[in-house]
Amino acid sequence: MRTMTVVGASLAGVNSVQQLRQQGFDGRIVVVGEETHRPYDRPPLSKALLAGRADVDDLWLCDEEDQDELGAEWRLGVRAEQLDPAAGRVRLSDGAEIDTDGVVIATGGRARRLPGIEDMRGLHTVRTIEDALALRAELTGGAGEVVVVGAGWIGAEIASTCHELGLRVTLVESGEVPLSRTLGDAMGSVFAALHTDHGVSLRCRSRVSGLTNVADGDGRRVTGVWLDDGTQLPADVVVMGVGIQPVTEWLAGSGVAVDDGVLCDPGCVTELPSVVAVGDVARYRTATGGTVRHEHWNNAAEQSATAIRNLLAGSTIEHYRPSGYVWSDQYGVRLQIAGELHQPDEVEVVDGSPSDRRFVVAYRRSGETVGVLAMNNPKLFIRMRKQLAGRLATS
Amino acid sequence: MISACDLADLPPGESVRIQADVPIAVFNSDGDLYAIDDTCSHQDASLSDGWLEGCFVECPLHAALFDLRTGMPSCLPAKKPVRTHVVLVHDGHIYVDTSSHERTPVAEPVEASASEAVA
Numbered sequence: 001m002r003t004m005t006v007v008g009a010s011l012a013g014v015n016s017v018q019q020l021r022q023q024g025f026d027g028r029i030v031v032v033g034e035e036t037h038r039p040y041d042r043p044p045l046s047k048a049l050l051a052g053r054a055d056v057d058d059l060w061l062c063d064e065e066d067q068d069e070l071g072a073e074w075r076l077g078v079r080a081e082q083l084d085p086a087a088g089r090v091r092l093s094d095g096a097e098i099d100t101d102g103v104v105i106a107t108g109g110r111a112r113r114l115p116g117i118e119d120m121r122g123l124h125t126v127r128t129i130e131d132a133l134a135l136r137a138e139l140t141g142g143a144g145e146v147v148v149v150g151a152g153w154i155g156a157e158i159a160s161t162c163h164e165l166g167l168r169v170t171l172v173e174s175g176e177v178p179l180s181r182t183l184g185d186a187m188g189s190v191f192a193a194l195h196t197d198h199g200v201s202l203r204c205r206s207r208v209s210g211l212t213n214v215a216d217g218d219g220r221r222v223t224g225v226w227l228d229d230g231t232q233l234p235a236d237v238v239v240m241g242v243g244i245q246p247v248t249e250w251l252a253g254s255g256v257a258v259d260d261g262v263l264c265d266p267g268c269v270t271e272l273p274s275v276v277a278v279g280d281v282a283r284y285r286t287a288t289g290g291t292v293r294h295e296h297w298n299n300a301a302e303q304s305a306t307a308i309r310n311l312l313a314g315s316t317i318e319h320y321r322p323s324g325y326v327w328s329d330q331y332g333v334r335l336q337i338a339g340e341l342h343q344p345d346e347v348e349v350v351d352g353s354p355s356d357r358r359f360v361v362a363y364r365r366s367g368e369t370v371g372v373l374a375m376n377n378p379k380l381f382i383r384m385r386k387q388l389a390g391r392l393a394t395s
Numbered sequence: 396m397i398s399a400c401d402l403a404d405l406p407p408g409e410s411v412r413i414q415a416d417v418p419i420a421v422f423n424s425d426g427d428l429y430a431i432d433d434t435c436s437h438q439d440a441s442l443s444d445g446w447l448e449g450c451f452v453e454c455p456l457h458a459a460l461f462d463l464r465t466g467m468p469s470c471l472p473a474k475k476p477v478r479t480h481v482v483l484v485h486d487g488h489i490y491v492d493t494s495s496h497e498r499t500p501v502a503e504p505v506e507a508s509a510s511e512a513v514a
Binding site: 043044048062063066297298301325327334336378379381382383386 | 438440441443444445446453455456457458474
């Protein structure tokens with residue numbers, strides 16, 4: 001194979017380029033990225049960059065020298081618009097066509113929006129540098145009341161940052177408690193208290209049914225949020241933290257199957273052995289026959305090693321084993337999880353105490369530890385995470 | 396010269412964080428002592444909380460690996476090295492020389508079994 005095209009120039013894309021070189025591919029690599037920026041790290045967008053503790057220049061994933069060393073052609077500011085696997089060609093939004101032997105799909109996703117809610121001033125999502133800077137400008141430009149919709153990781157981090165900036169924050173969550181699907185209700189309650197103890201108003205079992213707004217120049221500006229129980233919350237700024245929509249439209253007609261992500265086998269290979277998918281966009285088949293797609297930094301960082309090995313081999317010779325490692329910083333508290341935390345038989349505090357916000361909790365199934373959750377306890381967490389990974393590798 | 400801890404309190408595989416002008420992490424890697432800046436060069440994380448494997452420490456947050464001998468990161472997301480510092484053992488006590496990192500980019504490991512000053 002002489003040319004590889006990596007579509008997507010964020011973490012999963014850059015790691016794929018690194019893996020191609022590390023695994024010995026010395027041909028041509030073309031990287032296509034819709035954003036005009038060099039590859040950058042997204043986790044600070046909801047935290048340090050939004051809070052003003054980091055600049056855009058702190059976000060680059062590699063410096064220019066490292067990027068040059070990868071020996072890739074960077075086509076930034078253009079989208080891939082069509083994949084023609086039979087011809088071995090990717091067509092770009094600037095009209096260019098790239099003849100390629102293999103394709104790595106790393107297109108990630110765009111921020112999901114609330115259905116039926118039209119766009120207006122004061123309404124934000126956070127996915128890109130521009131998103132974060134635009135939100136920061138409003139948060140520091142006289143906003144008083146902020147409503148964050150969705151108390152998942154991103155929503156919780158944004159609520160925490162808004163609190164840090166001195167704003168009044170209401171966090172709207174459809175579930176019983178935040179993160180209940182990921183962590184279970186008991187641990188979700190610990191996260192609920194983290195918000196409310198910092199004066200953030202948390203409204204669970206609530207959905208947004210509409211936005212109140214006023215005319216603002218040639219458009220509209222949000223003034224508040226209607227909840228489905230009829231409550232009206234005032235808001236100068238509304239932030240939607242309701243997940244992402246995988247970017248797959250450009251694959252229409254390509255033969256690559258898509259269903260809320262790019263469908264691939266347990267080794268991240270699509271139905272076409274010369275096309276693999278990595279990162280937020282990859283929906284791979286698991287050993288139990290289901291499919292799963294992760295929207296996490298570490299998955300994007302880890303998945304490319306397997307996907308590239310299989311791409312270079314021309315068939316699936318290795319299955320992806322996710323570490324399930326996720327971290328978050330909220331209200332000065334460091335949260336870390338690894339493994340599988342849903343539907344355990346037993347949840348046991350193995351160190352510290354949830355009320356002190358310094359603890360490690362083990363999630364067990366049939367007596368085996370399958371997941372770990374920690375708050376402000378990174379040293380024990382990493383030991384337990386390594387044990388978990390070691391057991392997964394030998395199972 | 397900064398006092399870290401008694402050698403007996405830092406068995407192999409352990410690490411300790413001490414406060415100098417910036418926090419410093421001291422590691423005992425299978426008997427060899429190393430000291431580096433504690434704060435990961437990537438994002439705010441304490442390397443003394445990391446995972447020690449041979450002469451590498453894995454950042455507890457993002458899995459960047461740092462070579463304890465040179466302070467160099469071996470993989471993304473860390474791009475910049477952390478400073479290394481000279482470690483001395485005297486009378487069973489560990490000291491870190493934070494002034495030397497400007498003179499010596501590479502810190503030589505110190506045998507933890509040594510009970511005399513080695514510098």
